[in-house]
Amino acid sequence: MLKRLRHVIARDGRDADPVVRALRAALAADRVRDDAAERSLLAHDASVYPGGLSGPVCFPISAGEVQAIMAIAAEHGRGVVPRGAGTGLAGGAIPLGAPIVVVMTKMNRILSVDTDARVAWVEPGVVNLDLSRALPGHHFAPDPSSQQVCTIGGNVATNSGGPHCLAEGVTNAHVLAMEVVTTAGELVMLGGLDPEPAGLDLRGAFIGGEGMLGIATKIAVRITPDPPSVRTLLLAFESISQAADTVGAIIAAGIVPAALEVMDQRITVAVENFVSAGYPTDAGAVLLAEVDGLPGGTAADAEAIAAVGRANGATSVRIAADDTERALLWKGRKTAFGAIAQVKPDYYLHDTVVPRSRLAEVLAQVYEIAERHDLVVMNVFHAGDGNLHPILAYDAREPGILDRVHAAGREIVEASLAVGGVLSGEHGIGVEKQDLMSQMFSPDDLDHQARLRRAFDPFCRANPGKVLPSSHSCADIAALRSVPTDVWG
Amino acid sequence: MMRTVDDALVAFAAEIGTDGAVAVEGARTRWDRGGAPVAGTRIVQAPRGVVEHRPEEMTVRVRAGTTVADLEAVLSPAGQRSALPDRGGTVGGALAVGENHLDLGTRRTVRESLLEVRYVSAEGRVVTGGGPTVKNVSGFDLPRLFVGSLGTLGCIAEVVLRVNPVPAASRWLRCADADPLRVHAMLWRPACVVGDGSVTWVHLEGHAVDVEAQIASLGAGWEDVDGPPPLPPHRWSVPTGEVGDPAPRPPGRFVASYGVGILFADEPQPPRPLPAAVAAISVRMKENFDPTGRLNPGRTP
Ligand SMILES: Cc1cc2nc3c(=O)[nH]c(=O)nc-3n(C[C@H](O)[C@H](O)[C@H](O)COP(=O)(O)OP(=O)(O)OC[C@H]3O[C@@H](n4cnc5c(N)ncnc54)[C@H](O)[C@@H]3O)c2cc1C
Numbered sequence: 001m002l003k004r005l006r007h008v009i010a011r012d013g014r015d016a017d018p019v020v021r022a023l024r025a026a027l028a029a030d031r032v033r034d035d036a037a038e039r040s041l042l043a044h045d046a047s048v049y050p051g052g053l054s055g056p057v058c059f060p061i062s063a064g065e066v067q068a069i070m071a072i073a074a075e076h077g078r079g080v081v082p083r084g085a086g087t088g089l090a091g092g093a094i095p096l097g098a099p100i101v102v103v104m105t106k107m108n109r110i111l112s113v114d115t116d117a118r119v120a121w122v123e124p125g126v127v128n129l130d131l132s133r134a135l136p137g138h139h140f141a142p143d144p145s146s147q148q149v150c151t152i153g154g155n156v157a158t159n160s161g162g163p164h165c166l167a168e169g170v171t172n173a174h175v176l177a178m179e180v181v182t183t184a185g186e187l188v189m190l191g192g193l194d195p196e197p198a199g200l201d202l203r204g205a206f207i208g209g210e211g212m213l214g215i216a217t218k219i220a221v222r223i224t225p226d227p228p229s230v231r232t233l234l235l236a237f238e239s240i241s242q243a244a245d246t247v248g249a250i251i252a253a254g255i256v257p258a259a260l261e262v263m264d265q266r267i268t269v270a271v272e273n274f275v276s277a278g279y280p281t282d283a284g285a286v287l288l289a290e291v292d293g294l295p296g297g298t299a300a301d302a303e304a305i306a307a308v309g310r311a312n313g314a315t316s317v318r319i320a321a322d323d324t325e326r327a328l329l330w331k332g333r334k335t336a337f338g339a340i341a342q343v344k345p346d347y348y349l350h351d352t353v354v355p356r357s358r359l360a361e362v363l364a365q366v367y368e369i370a371e372r373h374d375l376v377v378m379n380v381f382h383a384g385d386g387n388l389h390p391i392l393a394y395d396a397r398e399p400g401i402l403d404r405v406h407a408a409g410r411e412i413v414e415a416s417l418a419v420g421g422v423l424s425g426e427h428g429i430g431v432e433k434q435d436l437m438s439q440m441f442s443p444d445d446l447d448h449q450a451r452l453r454r455a456f457d458p459f460c461r462a463n464p465g466k467v468l469p470s471s472h473s474c475a476d477i478a479a480l481r482s483v484p485t486d487v488w489g
Numbered sequence: 490m491m492r493t494v495d496d497a498l499v500a501f502a503a504e505i506g507t508d509g510a511v512a513v514e515g516a517r518t519r520w521d522r523g524g525a526p527v528a529g530t531r532i533v534q535a536p537r538g539v540v541e542h543r544p545e546e547m548t549v550r551v552r553a554g555t556t557v558a559d560l561e562a563v564l565s566p567a568g569q570r571s572a573l574p575d576r577g578g579t580v581g582g583a584l585a586v587g588e589n590h591l592d593l594g595t596r597r598t599v600r601e602s603l604l605e606v607r608y609v610s611a612e613g614r615v616v617t618g619g620g621p622t623v624k625n626v627s628g629f630d631l632p633r634l635f636v637g638s639l640g641t642l643g644c645i646a647e648v649v650l651r652v653n654p655v656p657a658a659s660r661w662l663r664c665a666d667a668d669p670l671r672v673h674a675m676l677w678r679p680a681c682v683v684g685d686g687s688v689t690w691v692h693l694e695g696h697a698v699d700v701e702a703q704i705a706s707l708g709a710g711w712e713d714v715d716g717p718p719p720l721p722p723h724r725w726s727v728p729t730g731e732v733g734d735p736a737p738r739p740p741g742r743f744v745a746s747y748g749v750g751i752l753f754a755d756e757p758q759p760p761r762p763l764p765a766a767v768a769a770i771s772v773r774m775k776e777n778f779d780p781t782g783r784l785n786p787g788r789t790p
Pocket of ligand 1 (some may be wrong): 093152153157212
């Protein structure tokens with residue numbers, strides 16, 4: 001890898017290769033970069049995976065330019081990797097085999113908002129939180145914890161969730177239609193503004209496609225009116241298993257809260273040091289619960305949640321008195337990832353889903369696995385969905401530590417699958433869990449996922465080498481191998 | 490953990506076999522959707538029965554041949570219900586057709602509710618897509634692709650659905666003199682607001698206090714009724730924002746679902762041809778899943 005990099009760096013300053021020349025002719029020259037610095041920057045995403053090898057980097061500003069890029073990629077037999085903000089945690093945006101990297105962040109306009117019909121057309125580079133901020137009295141329901149930076153295009157490609165997806169549903173439930181550029185360079189409109197569009201649900205199949213089905217260039221999102229009433233509660237427990245059991249008991253009581261988030265003691269302490277949100281640092285775990293809707297129901301549900309919590313051993317129950325207190329409680333949850341730096345400089349953020357009733361049991365195993373590998377683990381997660389996010393904190397300078405992190409990560413996946421869980425709840429497969437796909441799916445299952453992929457991209461040119469294990473990923477591997485070694489490495 | 494396939498699925502796969510035209514029959518409530526199967530198509534039925542209802546997970550595993558009514562009968566003692574419309578049909582049929590419940594506002598969409606799908610492929614193999622948990626992004630989304638696919642990509646055998654609590658209160662009201670669009674805009678998540686051009690009906694569901702408060706906010710002129718008006722037989726899907734316009738309204742009698750975009754009419758919706766590029770992807774999808782064209786020939790989703 002290093003040798004390859006040096007080779008690429010040495011090439012800088014020489015005459016641009018034909019792909020770069022073609023791209024510069026199709027886009028403005030300053031929106032096609034092939035300097036080593038930019039390419040190496042975009043060889044990574046927010047995951048802990050070693051970077052790939054990026055080809056030229058493009059910043060299109062229109063669907064037409066994306067089509068032109070696709071045509072050039074086709075002509076030169078290159079892969080194409082769409083990229084949003086690069087906050088993905090599964091290595092989905094890592095370029096493999098020196099593909100053209102298509103950064104969508106300059107296509108970031110909100111094109112139209114219709115609050116009566118509750119739909120907004122946006123370009124894929126719009127930042128998730130910017131969209132909600134631009135919708136007075138309304139919001140875009142999927143709210144990943146990375147919402148200050150991640151893009152709607154990235155949300156669509158990973159089918160993102162977030163704390164409020166328990167009641168509201170994930171991205172797939174909030175996207176009506178999408179304009180997509182296929183690897184054949186065609187512009188297609190998937191889905192529609194009517195509730196039951198004709199034909200197969202290609203929009204539904206595209207969402208969560210991790211950039212391997214084409215590039216979304218325009219998206220019609222459903223916008224949600226802000227709820228008239230919101231109640232937020234913070235419940236403290238002696239143990240994380242009591243918090244986890246309370247989550248199951250709330251659902252069993254027939255309440256579907258807007259959000260149910262659990263944080264363990266280590267992360268609670270770190271957060272308190274950071275923002276003083278008033279979280280009890282002596283508690284073994286805290287449960288942040290939110291209900292929204294009409295005032296009668298939220299009052300009743302908040303009471304009921306408090307009672308269920310007490311019955312399950314809650315040592316304290318705090319109901320936010322006003323919006324300020326509510327915001328403070330959420331601030332604690334939303335800064336959790338930033339607060340980890342106090343414990344260790346680096347962290348691996350994991351993502352699996354287990355049945356809610358098995359949360360306590362799998363959490364106990366997560367602590368045991370981390371201890372056995374001599375790692376610090378912290379847990380802050382979307383408990384209502386059974387979506388675990390064990391954080392393995394470490395110091396990358398410690399020799400051999402990443403191997404231990406990955407070994408522990410793998411065991412956590414196995415523990416989740418063993419109780420009927422799944423590989424990923426919201427980060428996706430990317431390169432992270434590619435080789436684990438066969439633990440969840442049979443060869444026939446994987447073969448059919450590959451068929452879905454090939455219907456969109458028969459050329460296997462979009463984000464080659466991700467998601468499906470190599471034996472199922474059509475011509476991807478061939479495409480990766482066919483990259484001329486003297487061009488980009 | 491690799492998932493096991495039970496005897497009912499194995500038998501269904503054997504019945505479908507590996508060659509010859511085949512179509513799955515539900516209760517034939519929407520048998521004419523997308524065209525009739527070509528002559529000589531072997532008709533099979535999906536296995537029946539609720540395999541496992543897990544109220545605490547808000548999920549149910551059910552075989553596709555089970556009627557929606559039988560499914561609801563299993564769910565309701567636990568205070569839960571599905572998103573599927575019950576028009577006398579089967580679970581598999583409801584998914585293959587993909588039409589939503591009239592109470593879309595509180596039930597949410599059928600496509601959202603499908604978590605895992607198991608189907609018998611054109612090669613006679615049992616294939617699983619998705620997973621049994623309420624949240625999952627492991628791989629490409631086969632469940633979404635199967636909703637509304639009319640059995641042309643695989644024969645749906647067994648599914649896991651997300652189910653939801655039955656709201657405490659439910660009231661239907663009718664008013665001869667109300668603007669349905671305004672009513673829809675002022676209410677917080679009504680189950681549905683329908684109108685026939687002169688009379689408006691509202692279905693409110695939720696906590697009893699909230700339902701009462703919303704009724705009070707509607708003002709005078711509303712009376713309690715048992716349910717929606719009789720719905721004309723054909724279903725039109727139009728952009729949500731256009732339901733209020735007279736322009737796209739079908740000729741004759743209609744009942745429109747406001748804020749949703751579904752119109753029930755006496756006449757069928759004219760064909761909605763797909764743009765060529767979308768049609769091309771759909772054709773490839775069909776060819777990839779059913780290379781010999783044996784699954785439900787004659788029908789197009
Ligand atoms: C601190 C932190 C917290 C997070 N919390 C959450 C969370 O709560 N929930 C959650 O779901 N995720 C979370 N994530 C993961 C990540 O933020 C999401 O997956 C997000 O949707 C990625 O968006 P992005 O713009 O950064 O996409 P990128 O990382 O740039 O790309 C992600 C994938 O999308 C593809 N892609 C991007 N744009 C397009 C496009 N226009 N067309 C086609 N494909 C495209 C890429 O090829 C890649 O496969 C978190 C990440 C971090 C760092």
